[in-house]
Amino acid sequence: MSDLLERLRGRGWRMTAQRRVVAEVLDGDHVHLTADEVHARAVSRLPEISRATVYNTLGEMVSLGEVLEVSTDRRAKRYDPNAHQPHHHLVCGQCGAIRDVHPAGNPLADLPVDERYGFMVSDVEVTYRGLCPNCAPTA
Amino acid sequence: MSDLLERLRGRGWRMTAQRRVVAEVLDGDHVHLTADEVHARAVSRLPEISRATVYNTLGEMVSLGEVLEVSTDRRAKRYDPNAHQPHHHLVCGQCGAIRDVHPAGNPLADLPVDERYGFMVSDVEVTYRGLCPNCAPTA
DNA sequence: ATCCTACAATGGACAAAGTCCAAGTCAAGT
DNA sequence: ACTTGACTTGGACTTTGTCCATTGTAGGAT
Structure with a gap:
């Protein structure tokens, strides 16, 4: 299920509860959440997680090339875990x-x-x- | 020179010093300024012009279809006066x-x-x- | 030329999205 | 279990943009 999590683990990512939750929330097809949506869902699983951590984590996943940033509307950036099949x-x-x-x-x-x-x-x-x-x- | 201004005038736009300055600042080829850049340049010609007016004016020009909004980076929207040649x-x-x-x-x-x-x-x-x-x- | 009035401009408060940082916490190697 | 450097936290701050009540003015009517 969590291919994203597997890939991140395989890159020597230090695994923390926060990062796991963010990766789990973001995994799937046709998933395009904003940072704040990710944060909202992460909070429901891990109430103490901070907004800064979600932003940091998303940023790192983008740098690693495991997640894409898309800005389709003029509002918040959205994060797309489907980084390995060009689309x-x-x-x-x-x-x-x-x-x-x-x-x-x-x-x-x-x-x-x-x-x-x-x-x-x-x-x-x-x-x-x-x-x-x-x-x-x-x- | 100012094709943009001409087109706007031809649409019954009420012409004001502020609108003229914004249109003049935005006119040209390969022009892709942010709202605040437009504001900065407008201020150098018309020091009292307010940020809100620049935003309003840009928004109206976009509604009229005379200017395009483009969001190429993850920062501010940019405004492109080249609305009549698809590109x-x-x-x-x-x-x-x-x-x-x-x-x-x-x-x-x-x-x-x-x-x-x-x-x-x-x-x-x-x-x-x-x-x-x-x-x-x-x- | 002057008056009217609807439309436009102003500026300051507000909001949303995102960044930064100093201090505290913790995963993982030894 | 200890240690340490990487991670997290929360709050202040920045940037970009919107809203609104008030004031000003373009342009038609007289």
Whole structure:
């Protein structure tokens, strides 16, 4: 179940109750929680855990490349544990629902050399926007 | 010069010194200022202008579709006056430099129906990440 | 040219998201 | 079990942005 926890353990991470709880809360598919949502859920399992620790822990997991940061709306950053299967995001502009998606093609290849301005381009982030089935006007 | 100002005027926008200054500050190519940067530059031309007015004005220009909001980094939103030529962004992960780019292909078409989860997908936002010529390690 | 008034600007309080730090705690190696 | 360096804590602080009551003003009407 907790693949994320396994991977972190395998990297010599010093394991603490706090880190375990954060990793457990964040594990799963189509999970895109904000730091404060993670904190709220962590608190329900480990009441003393502090906000600073949640921020620290999330930051470390991002540095280790085990968790991705996504900023789909203009609000808080969200954390995505699905870091090892490259994917993009589909966001509902109304309710904010997020799904992971896997488009065909390679958008990186679509950027011609004469549009690169000498940059070393290494990554591309794609966000599809629209309305989810619940929020779309009934056809 | 000030195409943005012209377009806004043509929409029956009530013209004030503050709005003119904000529009002038924001006009140009490859311009991607934060609200506070806009405010700082506006203040140098019109010292009494308030932060709230800059935020309001930017918000209105976004609502009118004359300016785009982009959130490339995890910090403040940036405002892009180039709203009438669809484009994406190329961001330097080191120094934060941003360029407008125009990739080939249509990423919207790359999202297969069975990956749409019933969403009505209407827009796609693409951010290329890398290192600009100044920040890239010398080859 | 002056008056009106609805719309705009002001600035200060407030809120949300995130960072920082000094002090206390604890996991894990010996 | 001891020790130590890494981890956690909580609160102050910063940044970014919003809200609102008050004051000011653009631009049409007279």
